[in-house]
Every structure is written in structure tokens, then in C-alpha cells.
Amino acid sequence: MNNRRVRNIIEALGKHKDAESVHVLNELGTNCPIDEVRELTSKALIRKNTHDALEIVIVNKGKGINDLSARVAMCAINELLALKDKQEAIKILEDTINMHSEKEVQDTARSVKALMSFSS
Amino acid sequence: MQKISPLKSSIEAFNKFRASRAAKANKANETTKENSTTQTNPFGITFRGNMIQMDVFESAKKPEKAEDNKTNISIQERLHNTGKLLASAWVGTMNKFSSLKTNAIAFGNRVKDSVISAGRKIQEFGNTEVKFSNPFKYNVSYLQNQPVGELRTMLTNELQGVH
Numbered sequence: 001m002n003n004r005r006v007r008n009i010i011e012a013l014g015k016h017k018d019a020e021s022v023h024v025l026n027e028l029g030t031n032c033p034i035d036e037v038r039e040l041t042s043k044a045l046i047r048k049n050t051h052d053a054l055e056i057v058i059v060n061k062g063k064g065i066n067d068l069s070a071r072v073a074m075c076a077i078n079e080l081l082a083l084k085d086k087q088e089a090i091k092i093l094e095d096t097i098n099m100h101s102e103k104e105v106q107d108t109a110r111s112v113k114a115l116m117s118f119s120s
Numbered sequence: 121m122q123k124i125s126p127l128k129s130s131i132e133a134f135n136k137f138r139a140s141r142a143a144k145a146n147k148a149n150e151t152t153k154e155n156s157t158t159q160t161n162p163f164g165i166t167f168r169g170n171m172i173q174m175d176v177f178e179s180a181k182k183p184e185k186a187e188d189n190k191t192n193i194s195i196q197e198r199l200h201n202t203g204k205l206l207a208s209a210w211v212g213t214m215n216k217f218s219s220l221k222t223n224a225i226a227f228g229n230r231v232k233d234s235v236i237s238a239g240r241k242i243q244e245f246g247n248t249e250v251k252f253s254n255p256f257k258y259n260v261s262y263l264q265n266q267p268v269g270e271l272r273t274m275l276t277n278e279l280q281g282v283h
Contacts, residue, residue, distance in 0.1 A: 002278060004258065005258045005274075005278050006275070006278050006279070008258050008259065008260050008263060009258070009263060009271055009274055009275045009278065010275070011260050011263075012260050012263030012264045012266070012271060013268070013271055013275070015260070015264050016264060016268060016271070018267075018268045020268040020269075021268050021271070024268055024271065024272045024275065028272070028275050028276065028279065029275075032279060034279075037279070
């Protein structure tokens with residue numbers, strides 16, 4: 001695996017205007033066994049700051065802020081905290097807290113929402 | 121039994137030594153004379169396979185005759201001397217021409233070889249395909265403008281070894 005190439009492709013997909021790029025990142029990036037690739041994918045999705053992209057990293061178990069790797073999860077949370085416009089992210093976090101079936105995911109969302117409200 | 125005196129024996133030994141030295145000196149003189157007679161052509165110039173002898177060239181020694189006696193030289197002798205000079209000049213010219221010929225042949229062969237090798241190189245160059253890969257292929261700004269399908273394929277190829 002060429003790190004520079006993978007990094008650039010993921011970054012390009014994150015900046016791509018086509019909505020299909022979110023599906024590619026979700027399919028190939030978030031399911032990759034390499035922590036670094038998952039971390040880069042989470043960052044790219046959060047920077048998109050769209051509903052579909054944020055939903056992937058907040059709602060899904062094992063992805064984004066719910067990743068099994070603490071490093072990946074912390075990077076995703078940091079990226080969420082660094083967002084200028086946090087409105088969409090907070091809305092999805094609230095929906096997750098209220099409606100998600102998994103208690104673990106609800107707790108993570110609650111913690112992240114608390115952090116975001118403190119930082120804003 | 122005869123008594124041997126030391127003086128007599130020493131004289132005999134001296135005489136023997138003198139005789140052997142004289143014999144050696146004679147032998148050395150004979151060999152030098154032979155060498156001087158055999159080396160008639162120090163430059164080793166040949167004419168049609170035969171070594172040219174000293175008599176072809178003009179003699180290094182000046183004629184013993186005086187200047188005023190020159191007019192008395194017979195026509196036949198003059199012709200003889202002129203013939204020798206002409207022959208030596210002819211041999212020199214022949215040698216020059218033969219060396220020129222060999223040089224020209226070698227030069228021609230070199231030119232032929234270089235032309236053949238250059239032709240082969242041109243042929244090889246014509247058969248090889250020169251491919252220019254895009255140096256900006258993996259730049260973010262370039263990738264951003266590519267279709268998502270292509271990016272998906274590229275990412276799949278990069279991560280292929282991992283899965």
C-alpha cells in the first residue's frame with residue numbers, strides 16, 4: 001500500500017462534489033482493516049459536513065466515533081469539535097441519543113454532544 | 121718422483137690463461153664482423169617479398185674521386201648510379217602506397233561497422249514504446265476532478281493487498 005496515494009485519493013473523495021463519493025468512502029474506507037485508512041476516511045467524511053457523511057461516522061457502530069480503535073474514535077471526535085458549522089452534527093447526535101437501539105452508541109453520542117456544546 | 125717448484129707452476133698457469141683470453145678475443149672479433157656484414161638493410165624494407173640489400177641504396181661513403189675528376193666519370197657509371205637511386209625511390213613509393221592502402225581499408229571497415237551499429241540502435245529505438253506517465257496523477261487537485269468511479273477503482277487497487 002502506497003500511503004501517499006491512499007491519503008490523496010481519500011482526501012480527493014472528501015472534497016469531491018459528487019454524492020457518490022460518500023458511498024465510496026463508506027464502502028472502502030470505513031471497512032478497511034487498517035486503522036490509518038479508517039482514520040483518514042472518518043476525517044474526510046466529517047469535513048464534508050453533510051447529513052449522509054456525518055450519519056456514517058456518528059450512527060454506525062464500529063465506525064467514526066464508535067470505532068473500536070481509540071485512536072480512530074478520538075480523531076473523529078476531534079474533527080467534529082473542529083467543525084465551524086456544528087448544527088448538522090448536533091442534530092444527528094440528538095437523533096442518535098433519542099432513537100438509536102444500541103445503548104453504547106447512545107452513550108458515545110451523548111458524550112460527544114456534551115463536548116461539542118462546551119467547545120462551541 | 122719429480123719435485124714441483126711453485127714458480128714454474130705459476131708461470132705455466134699464467135701462460136694458459138693468456139692463451140685462453142687471446143682465443144676468446146679472436147672469437148668475439150669474428151662474430152662482430154659477421155653481424156656487420158649481415159645487417160645490410162637496417163630498415164627491413166622489402167620489395168615483392170625480397171629483402172632489399174645494401175647495394176640498392178646509395179652508398180654512405182663518398183666516392184674517393186676528387187671534385188675535379190667528376191667530369192671524367194663515364195656515362196655508364198652515371199647511368200648505373202641513377203638507376204640505383206630510381207630503384208630506391210620506387211621502393212619507398214611502393215611502401216608508402218601499400219601503407220596508405222591498408223590504412224584506407226581499415227578506415228572503411230571502421231565506417232562500415234559504425235554504420236551497422238547505428239542502424240541497429242535506430243531499429244531498437246523504433247521498436248521500443250516510450251510511455252509518459254502523468255506526474256500529477258495522484259495529486260489531490262487532479263484527483264478531485266476525476267469521476268468517482270475512477271477514484272473507487274484506484275482506491276480499490278491501492279488497498280487490494282490489504283484485504
